Amino acid sequence: xxxxxxxxxxxxxxxxxxxxxxxxxxxxxxxxxxxxxxxxxxxxxxxxxxxxxxxxxxxxxxxxxxxxxxxxxxxxxxxxxxxxxxxxxxxxxxxxxxxxxxxxxxxxxxxxxxxxxxxxxxxxxxxxxxxxxxxxxxxxxxxxxxxxxxxxxxxxxxxxxxxxxxxxxxxxxxxxxxxxxxxxxxxxxxxxxxxxxxxxxxxxxxxxxxxxxxxxxxxxxxxxxxxxxxxxxxxxxxxxxxxxxxxxxxxxxxxxxxxxxxxxxxxxxxxxxxxxxxxxxxxxxxxxxxxxxxxxxxxxxxxxxxxxxxxxxxxxxxxxxxxxxxxxxxxxxxxxxxxxxxxxxxxxxxxxxxxxxxxxxxxxxxxxxxxxxxxxxxxxxxxxxxxxxxxxxxxxxxxxxxxxxxxxxxxxxxxxxxxxxxxxxxxxxxxxxxxxxxxxxxxxxxxxxxxxxxxxxxxxxxxxxxxxxxxxxxxxxxxxxxxxxxxxxxxxxxxxxxxxxxxxxxxxxxxxxxxxxxxxxxxxxxxxxxxxxxxxxxxxxxxxxxxxxxxxxxxxxxxxxxxxxxxxxxxxxxxxxxxxxxxxxxxxxxxxxx
Amino acid sequence: xxxxxxxxxxxxxxxxxxxxxxxxxxxxxxxxxxxxxxxxxxxxxxxxxxxxxxxxxxxxxxxxxxxxxxxxxxxxxxxxxxxxxxxxxxxxxxxxxxxxxxxxxxxxxxxxxxxxxxxxxxxxxxxxxxxxxxxxxxxxxxxxxxxxxxxxxxxxxxxxxxxxxxxxxxxxxxxxxxxxxxxxxxxxxxxxxxxxxxxxxxxxxxxxxxxxxxxxxxxxxxxxxxxxxxxxxxxxxxxxxxxxxxxxxxxxxxxxxxxxxxxxxxxxxxxxxxxxxxxxxxxxxxxxxxxxxxxxxxxxxxxxxxxxxxxxxxxxxxxxxxxxxxxxxxxxxxxxxxxxxxxx
Numbered sequence: 001x002x003x004x005x006x007x008x009x010x011x012x013x014x015x016x017x018x019x020x021x022x023x024x025x026x027x028x029x030x031x032x033x034x035x036x037x038x039x040x041x042x043x044x045x046x047x048x049x050x051x052x053x054x055x056x057x058x059x060x061x062x063x064x065x066x067x068x069x070x071x072x073x074x075x076x077x078x079x080x081x082x083x084x085x086x087x088x089x090x091x092x093x094x095x096x097x098x099x100x101x102x103x104x105x106x107x108x109x110x111x112x113x114x115x116x117x118x119x120x121x122x123x124x125x126x127x128x129x130x131x132x133x134x135x136x137x138x139x140x141x142x143x144x145x146x147x148x149x150x151x152x153x154x155x156x157x158x159x160x161x162x163x164x165x166x167x168x169x170x171x172x173x174x175x176x177x178x179x180x181x182x183x184x185x186x187x188x189x190x191x192x193x194x195x196x197x198x199x200x201x202x203x204x205x206x207x208x209x210x211x212x213x214x215x216x217x218x219x220x221x222x223x224x225x226x227x228x229x230x231x232x233x234x235x236x237x238x239x240x241x242x243x244x245x246x247x248x249x250x251x252x253x254x255x256x257x258x259x260x261x262x263x264x265x266x267x268x269x270x271x272x273x274x275x276x277x278x279x280x281x282x283x284x285x286x287x288x289x290x291x292x293x294x295x296x297x298x299x300x301x302x303x304x305x306x307x308x309x310x311x312x313x314x315x316x317x318x319x320x321x322x323x324x325x326x327x328x329x330x331x332x333x334x335x336x337x338x339x340x341x342x343x344x345x346x347x348x349x350x351x352x353x354x355x356x357x358x359x360x361x362x363x364x365x366x367x368x369x370x371x372x373x374x375x376x377x378x379x380x381x382x383x384x385x386x387x388x389x390x391x392x393x394x395x396x397x398x399x400x401x402x403x404x405x406x407x408x409x410x411x412x413x414x415x416x417x418x419x420x421x422x423x424x425x426x427x428x429x430x431x432x433x434x435x436x437x438x439x440x441x442x443x444x445x446x447x448x449x450x451x452x453x454x455x456x457x458x459x460x461x462x463x464x465x466x467x468x469x470x471x472x473x474x475x476x477x478x479x480x481x482x483x484x485x486x487x488x489x490x491x492x493x494x495x496x497x498x499x500x501x502x503x504x505x506x507x508x509x510x511x512x513x514x515x516x517x518x519x520x521x522x523x524x525x526x527x528x529x530x531x532x533x534x535x536x537x538x539x540x541x542x543x544x545x546x547x548x549x550x551x552x553x554x555x556x557x558x559x560x561x562x563x564x565x566x567x568x569x570x571x572x573x574x575x576x577x578x579x580x581x582x583x584x585x586x587x588x589x590x591x592x593x594x
Numbered sequence: 595x596x597x598x599x600x601x602x603x604x605x606x607x608x609x610x611x612x613x614x615x616x617x618x619x620x621x622x623x624x625x626x627x628x629x630x631x632x633x634x635x636x637x638x639x640x641x642x643x644x645x646x647x648x649x650x651x652x653x654x655x656x657x658x659x660x661x662x663x664x665x666x667x668x669x670x671x672x673x674x675x676x677x678x679x680x681x682x683x684x685x686x687x688x689x690x691x692x693x694x695x696x697x698x699x700x701x702x703x704x705x706x707x708x709x710x711x712x713x714x715x716x717x718x719x720x721x722x723x724x725x726x727x728x729x730x731x732x733x734x735x736x737x738x739x740x741x742x743x744x745x746x747x748x749x750x751x752x753x754x755x756x757x758x759x760x761x762x763x764x765x766x767x768x769x770x771x772x773x774x775x776x777x778x779x780x781x782x783x784x785x786x787x788x789x790x791x792x793x794x795x796x797x798x799x800x801x802x803x804x805x806x807x808x809x810x811x812x813x814x815x816x817x818x819x820x821x822x823x824x825x826x827x828x829x830x831x832x833x834x835x836x837x838x839x840x841x842x843x844x845x846x847x848x849x850x851x852x853x854x855x856x857x858x859x860x861x862x863x864x865x866x867x868x869x870x871x872x873x874x875x876x877x878x879x880x881x882x883x884x885x886x887x888x889x890x891x892x893x894x895x896x897x898x899x900x901x902x903x904x905x906x907x908x909x910x911x912x913x914x915x916x917x918x919x920x921x922x923x924x925x926x927x928x929x930x931x932x933x934x935x936x937x938x
Contacts, residue, residue, distance in 0.1 A: 037765035037900040097754030104749040123739040126710045222732035
């Protein structure tokens with residue numbers, strides 16, 4: 001209803017025209033094949049050179065006699081003849097050579113496939129097998145190397161239970177016999193080669209949801225080997241998360257409009273609780289988002305229940321952050337940029353870990369990893385699900401808790417600086433009679449937030465040269481962690497809720513311990529996802545736990561006591577002091593300092 | 595004119611107070627970093643050669659079967675360590691003890707199809723890496739086998755440098771960094787205009803001795819100045835990171851032209867729709883459509899920046915003429931439109 005009120009009449013027409021235009025443009029681009037920089041490389045071609053159909057290459061016909069001069073003067077980057085290619089030593093020319101090499105190689109493969117029989121064109125087939133990782137229990141391995149290779153040792157390998165029942169490539173290649181068959185027998189791998197060739201030639205733009213390079217027993221042909229496309233996650237992110245973003249922006253602006261129009265004041269005086277108001281405002285939008293998730297899953301033919309289970313936490317998470325935007329907001333420009341920051345942080349959190357699917361199992365922090373697996377038809381464990389869902393639900397809980405506590409006219413309408421508003425929000429949200437409990441709960445709830453900011457820091461650090469990036473990363477992460485642990489205590493000091501240094505110390509230690517415990521539980525979960533092996537034992541066996549715990553306590557205490565002694569104005573400096581101690585420890589663990 | 599400058603200064607001050615620029619820069623940093631993440635992904639997947647070359651990773655490969663095979667030489671050329679086993683059980687023991695990254699079984703070279711077998715560790719990440727590193731020797735061996743059968747593959751000896759990183763940087767990142775300030779500038783103009791309209795401060799301003807065109811002009815000038823600063827900062831930062839941008843002046847002028855065009859369009863949109871939310875929405879759509887339409891222009895603004903930045907001799911300041919003409923037309927038309935729209 002809101003949507004209709006706002007976007008009626010002329011607006012609809014304008015939007016429709018623009019959308020049709022956008023659709024037409026994108027379909028045209030799709031048909032032509034997307035090339036961002038046409039004519040990026042300048043390629044000189046001789047009369048006998050192969051035809052080049054790639055818009056990235058700016059083709060300049062050059063006579064062979066002129067080619068040397070043209071190349072040297074920089075008028076062309078590469079010179080291609082019917083047999084070879086020539087280029088200079090500088091970067092511009094070298095990159096162009098790399099690009100044309102890739103293009104010509106692909107063309108050569110197509111030519112060879114076209115002109116020669118399959119067994120000559122693709123004389124090498126590689127069957128990929130997997131053996132259990134070295135750390136695993138050996139006796140547990142069901143398949144042995146001898147099974148895989150059958151390098152003629154069948155007689156002296158008793159561990160071999162089956163005899164060439166499921167292997168289709170073995171029969172005609174016993175190397176001990178050493179006699180290749182005289183006549184070529186079309187092997188079954190020919191079929192596979194044909195399939196891979198078709199995939200190559202169709203060169204579709206739609207990414208495959210491929211689990212890995214090659215599954216067990218898969219036969220690969222080196223020149224046709226196509227790596228999995230890492231953009232599947234990004235594609236999923238766009239399909240699911242973009243619509244949710246749109247809806248949540250309407251939620252925020254609806255909220256703000258009521259705030260400005262003083263309609264919230266009327267609501268506040270009505271006999272409803274803040275929680276009811278917030279949830280009541282959020283619920284319809286969450287409903288729309290769920291409908292979108294259902295629709296998209298149906299379009300992509302995914303598993304509906306799984307998709308809902310995966311994306312409900314995501315929806316709550318996104319709305320939680322936008323609730324924060326709506327509560328903190330002061331002016332229009334604020335809102336635009338808060339929203340943009342929220343978009344980047346959320347996308348960072350969701351997409352960044354998902355880029356490492358199959359490379360690092362910490363990628364399970366992102367629900368998109370689960371979504372990719374769902375579409376591939378693979379299963380995942382409850383633990384893996386929890387690893388992605390629990391942090392997001394915690395953020396939701398934090399946002400709702402703080403939201404309901406600060407939901408009063410004075411807080412919502414004031415125009416104080418951001419850091420003051422954040423401190424005020426913490427003060428309003430904490431239980432002033434049970435300070436230790438508040439400190440513990442906040443420490444736990446801040447963990448996913450810390451994680452989000454640390455991921456953002458990692459992403460940012462990629463812009464910097466490596467040594468600087470490492471320093472930047474260690475330092476920012478330390479500051480973020482120290483701030484999360486000490487900010488609650490600092491607020492109690494600011495408000496005069498604690499009277500003695502002993503109680504400051506007590507709060508600091510409680511805060512540090514709970515932060516540490518929560519963080520380790522998360523780490524433990526992610527480690528056990530990574531492998532149920534020796535790794536976790538190692539972490540929990542030695543002194544590896546006591547030292548960091550002590551460190552966390554010491555650093556938080558430093559920050560809190562300095563703040564207590566010199567007042568809240570000194571908090572940034574106190575934070576810096578605690579962070580330096582923490583940072584030095586971290587650097588020495590990494591091995592930078594000795 | 596004095597009124598104009600004080601108006602522009604007023605805009606800039608408002609911006610500084612809002613710390614919006616900090617946010618804007620943060621966002622662009624994010625874009626840049628994201629692209630480096632994606633870049634990492636692309637490099638890992640599409641350009642495994644570059645990883646082998648850069649990281650100098652060496653594998654320990656166990657070989658079963660033909661110990662004279664050309665494949666062994668190819669592996670050693672890439673500095674991988676090869677150990678030949680005669681017994682599968684021993685190879686397996688070495689593999690399980692973690693002394694081997696992969697095992698290949700090579701049948702004798704033959705006139706026929708060679709059916710090699712590759713054994714990889716079951717851990718996903720490691721297997722992917724090993725396979726990527728083995729791709730090049732495998733391809734070379736494949737070509738060797740083709741040659742054995744009298745089939746020659748051309749263009750094998752081109753070396754060149756891995757290009758995907760470079761292509762990605764110059765054709766996507768740098769153009770985005772140069773044009774994103776324009777998008778922000780337009781968004782800022784809309785915010786500023788619609789805020790004044792909704793708070794009714796525009797009428798107060800108009801009662802002072804300044805014309806509507808001075809007010810709007812000042813807002814646009816302020817946004818162009820901010821945009822230009824961002825572009826300059828980016829070129830400087832790219833230089834610090836060792837990426838040279840050729841024709842930097844031409845690119846900066848192009849960016850300013852585009853920022854001004856986008857800001858003027860934003861102004862028109864905000865004057866037509868008046869309320870902020872609708873203006874922002876329509877503005878985003880208009881920009882989206884316009885930018886995708888430029889794809890059909892050759893060179894498109896994106897390609898123009900990319901080619902200027904790499905020092906392509908076929909492009910230069912002459913290509914800016916189109917943008918100058920467009921901006922001139924917009925500047926000529928806008929005053930009439932603003933006058934009509936603000937009369938009410």
